[in-house]
Amino acid sequence: MNTLDNQTLLKYTKELRTWIEEAYEQYQKGKAEEEYPVYDFYKDIQPAIDKFDKQMEEWLTTAISFVHQVKPRYLHQDQLDAVKENGKEVVLQSYFGKQHATRVKNLVESVIYTLNLLIEEIKKRS
Template sequence: MSKIEDTKLLLTICDECEQRFYHMRETDHEPDFFEEVKPYADVSHQAIAQWAEEMKVWIQKEKPRYVHEVQVDSLKDSMTQFVVQSFYKATGKKRFILSIRAARYTLQTVLDAMNADRGEDHVNE
């Protein structure tokens, strides 16, 4: 997958986590850790880690103006946490939603920077 597709995948994970969070609260469902939480978290955490490594290489190479490694590290930590938290109704709503919003903002900033780079490349060709 391309860096853009990987970034869009992380946006999809954000959406899934938010939907799951509300669903778990509405249904009062207590998930089975090994049947529900762990399989989803393992796949998501792998995608997040892979994306973070790709972004660090891209940042060092392309030096985008509004994207920095510290943002990538922060997003990685935050998403790794809220992927698991989304399964539990006891998760605090305000902090959870703010974490997702921050992740979406960072991911959109990355997409905008990649699209700007692609536009510049096409101009130079």
């Protein structure tokens, strides 16, 4: 994998981390209000999830390729797959707020931890 690919993966990973952080902020704001805001499924939620899925697929393919090539000690494909699943759950919960706050917080921390590990591994090789 050349430097350009690593730099692109680094950029995507940082963007993904920001996206998860912003989704968590939206979740927390919604939980803090008397009633959770009502979002239109087709106007708000579906486009956000579609965009997330598309960007996640591109990121995941590149991230898995990177991990298979460099074989970092503390980062594996299962963790990247979990980022996809847990990240999508966080984005969904940012609109619905049905999960307990502790569960969402744990999902966010898990995703951010793995993304930070990947960022560090990419930086080591750039």
